[in-house]
Amino acid sequence: MMNEETTSSSGGVSKYFIRLSQTYQSFLDRLTPHTKFRWVAAVVLILVFLLRIFIYQGWYIVTYALGIYHLNLFIAFLTPKIDPALDFDDEGGPELPTKANEEFRPFIRRLPEFKFWYAVVKSTVIGLICTFFEVFDVPVFWPILVMYFITLFCITMKRQIMHMIKYRYLPFTHNKPRYQRVNDAK
Structure with a gap:
């Protein structure tokens, strides 16, 4: 029973x-x-998080960790799923086309836009929840964290931009040429 x-x-x-x-x-x-x-909505959520950090003057470690995580997500969003830097030329593996007469391969992200957005929102909510607990308010000298983050951001983005220039890909569809079908041209 x-x-x-x-x-x-x-x-x-x-x-x-x-x-x-x-x-x-x-x-x-x-x-x-x-x-x-x-x-x-994600930007508003991040602004609410930053407003809370600004008003209560604390949780800088949480903010730093969240910033690093968002930077890693952004880099994964900008990176192609099949990385041409692995250089499979000798083995006949995948690579992005570098000349106009080569086969067209669309840019496929390592981290799709929806998953990028979802991870940003989820991590920001977790960071916001962490700001309600004093245990996560570790006393640190916040200007050092800001300098670390700016340095890391600049180095990482420089490397990513150099990668994009070297392998000639643009991860955004804005201002890319759009081709029409033969039937649509009439």
């Missing part, structure tokens, strides 16, 4: 969490096509 009650109550709990995860996934699916709205 006790076993049946435990099984039915655990079955109800698991059904509740399954339903909750389905509802959450449905919400994410409906949100997917609204890119501008998603990014505006």
Whole structure:
């Protein structure tokens, strides 16, 4: 008798969490096509986080860790899924085309835009939650962290831009030429 009650109550709990995860996934699916709205909401969330840091003058380590994590996400967003720097020329492996007469291969990101947005929002929410606990407010001299972050950002972005120049790829679709089909040209 006790076993049946435990099984039915655990079955109800698991059904509740399954339903909750389905509802959450449905919400994410409906949100997917609204890119501008998603990014505006993410920026607002980051600004709320930064406002909290500014008002309470603390949690600089959390802010630094969040900044480093967002920088890593951004680099993964800018990097092609198949990295041409691995240089598979001798083995006939994948590489990006470098001449106009070579086969067209579309730019595929290592981190897709939706996953990039989702990781930014999720990490910012976690960072915001961390600011409610004093244990994460480690006393540090924040200007040093700012200098470390700026230095790391400049070095990382310089390396990424040099990689983009060397392998001739542009990870953004804005201002790229768009070609029409023969049927659409009429």
